[in-house]
Amino acid sequence: MLKARIPVALEGYPFILLAGFATLVVAILGLFLPALLLLALTLFIVYFFRDPERVAPREEDVLVAPADGKVIRVERVFDERFVKEHVYKVSIFMNIFNVHVNRIPFPGRVEQIIYMPGSFYSADSERGALKNEACALVLASERGHRMAVVQVAGLVARRIVCWAEPGDQLARGQRFGLIRFGSRVDLYLPLSTQLEVTEGRKVKAGETVLGYLS
CATH class of the missing domain: 1.20.5 (Single alpha-helices involved in coiled-coils or other helix-helix interfaces)
Structure with a gap:
């Protein structure tokens, strides 16, 4: 309970x-x-600043949204900053009316936390994704999957909060931080992921299924 x-x-x-x-x-x-x-x-x-309770799905391989908002990008890219391999990138934009508490998408251990100072361009632009202030969690699952969850500041957001620390073992749907007043969260996922989400879909952190890690 x-x-x-x-x-x-x-x-x-x-x-x-x-x-x-x-x-x-x-x-x-x-x-x-x-x-x-x-x-x-x-x-x-x-x-x-509301922080409602969420109940994460219990299926073993399920991957849930790390943020409330709208999926603005789903693409295959080479990630040279975090996991350093070809990945699926899923970007979720949070407007000022969304819940801004972020949650872990898949159970895993925090390998690294990478903070990057930067600018404050619009969070839904690619320039913002690459140049804005950001904080990345690199996670490793028990079966060796590696992924990155990246909090990106926006045009109005001026404060990224991350509660996780290197070595933490985090559960699916567990709160790990928030971003104040508008922002985005980017997910960098293994190519073995079976994605079940498309651009334009609205999602809820900790509850909406984005896909499955095979």
Whole structure:
């Protein structure tokens, strides 16, 4: 049974408290319209940092989405930065209305965490994918599959949060980080993956099946 928890990411608390405090001060001063606008902003911040429970599929080979959002790219590429081999690349774009907590797509051990400072181009562009600030987890499964899960900052996103550490053994659907205010997550998958997802599909982190690792 899942334990009861507050469905809001801890990283959102400072923003929520600051916006709530500003709302209270403005309301006490009797400024009705500004207080109403600040209240709407506070509620939006709470909504943005929501962190609902998700139940991952239990099939042994299933691969789930690492992020909520829309699949904007599915292609075969040579990845020279992370796993250094030919892979399938699946890109998921998160707008400001999506849940921004990211989850592990497949059980595995964290081999490496690679942080790359960079720019803040639009997250749904290829220039953004290559040049924006990013944080990559390189995972290895018990059967030797290697993949990379890459958090990419966007035009508005200015903070990537990654809770995982090298050596961690992570479960499918487990939370590993978040990105603040719009971004994308790229998956670099072995060519042995049987993909079940196409461009344009909307997915949910930890629940939507992207494919199967044979």
